[in-house]
Amino acid sequence: MVDDLEKGLEGVLVAESSLSSVDGDAGRLIYRGYPIEDLARGASYEEVVYLLWHGELPTAEELDSFTASLNEERAVDDDVLETVERLADAGEQPMAALRTAVSMLSAYEPETDTEPEDLEATLRKGRRITAKLPTVLAAFERYRLGEEPVDPDPDLGLAANFLYMLTGEEPDELAAETFDQALTLHADHGLNASTFTSMVIGSTMADIYSAVTGGIGALSGPLHGGANQDVMEVLMEIDESDLDHREWIEQAIEEGRRIPGYGHRVYNVKDPRAKILEERSEELAEQGESKWYDYTTTIEQYLVEEQGLAEKGIAPNVDFYSGSVYYQLGIPIDLYTPIFAMSRVSGWIAHVIEYQEDNRLIRPRARYTGPEDEEFVPLEER
Known part of the structure; x- marks a missing residue:
């Protein structure tokens, strides 16, 4: 029996699949x-x-x-x-x-x-x-x-x-x-x-x-889900702020705020899906409002150039650009x-x-950390 504990099953292989593959280092x-x-x-x-x-x-x-x-x-x-x-x-x-x-x-x-x-x-x-x-x-x-x-x-x-x-x-x-x-x-x-x-x-x-x-x-x-909504809420906060969007991100970082849409459990580089949606966001900006695209690119540029997050393996994921893309499409x-x-x-x-097609009931185990050898006391004596 294997006793190694992998919290969140990180790195644990539980199945084989021919459907999709993610290379987090190569993006x-x-x-x-x-x-x-x-x-x-x-x-x-x-x-x-x-x-x-x-x-x-x-x-x-x-x-x-x-x-x-x-x-x-x-x-x-x-x-x-x-x-x-x-x-x-x-x-x-x-x-x-x-x-x-x-x-x-x-x-x-x-x-x-x-x-x-x-x-x-x-x-x-x-x-x-x-x-x-x-x-x-x-x-x-x-x-x-x-x-x-x-x-x-x-x-x-x-x-x-x-x-x-x-x-x-x-x-x-x-x-x-x-x-x-x-x-x-x-x-x-x-x-x-x-x-x-x-x-x-x-x-x-x-x-x-x-x-x-x-x-x-x-x-x-x-x-899991919802980060793209968080991204859009941040962009709207920037839009309503008295600060320039460059100043806003600088202040947010100084205050220790986490920027949604940045970092991924698997990717250590920019999510390839984010690159594609960034292109679409730019196209939509050329057709309509450009500020949402400007905000996202400014944030990314600041975090890469000033904070060096790319060297730390923290880069935009798909949510970072999907939020503004959906908003530009008029989606609530x-x-x-x-x-x-x-x-x-x-x-x-x-x-x-x-x-x-080759089914086996998924039934992992947990390491027990509770008490041992407790003495049972009848209800009327408790």
Whole structure:
């Protein structure tokens, strides 16, 4: 028996996977062997989902068929939407509302009599979840605004359709491409906390709705999801400050404040996803407001040149630029983490199915540190 304690399972290998690989020293991320840069710039989110689920990029015919199958599943039952409306009216947090809605979706799953070992059925269920999450999230936001949900547009891809359902207006080409890229960048990332949570649930041969619901719960924690929201709140604080943004960051560092979006559990260099979103942020700035891009680049420049964080292995992660990108797209700040879930669900599903193909119940142990040989005292004598 191994007695070494690895807090947080850091560095512990618990599974093999062919889905994604993260090289934290080189700043490299690949899905199924493809560099994230190539996929983000050359493939749609639907192509990436197909790649994760089927092991190869689709042909044009396969992509058309796959996209059509996703589009057919976008509609959400009225009972679920009524629950989403009640949650919005009650002031529920978006991640909690998303978690509740996914759990409720299982009640309207048409394939209820399949066996856990039927992984093709699991994949079909996963396809339904992936297609419906954007509809649920957009409806939640519409209800919060006192407006009716917008029906999905079958002629739009998943990314563009979400922005359309969110605002009621079809996004322009730059906005649609940027958001599609962002979804691709968040689709998978090794055995992060939410993916591992989904895998643990899947290892019990629980259904995919349970695994995805668990993944959403894990992602909702501030140590996993939510950093992009924190980044945007900092940028808004800078915007409202009387200080120049260079002066603001200098003062924040002097006060010992932590800058969100900086540092990563795996990456020791700049996150490759952050580099891609930085480019998109600049493009959006050229089309609209430039201050959010200016703030982020100033912060990064100061932390690199004046604080030497790069030499310490602390660099921007994907959240550092995704926050301002989403804001430039007009997305409410508290929807950033649910959007993360909307993208990452494809990775959760892929990992659960991959693990269940050669399943073994995930059951780690804990080192006991409690008392020994306590003498039991009957209740009446205590």
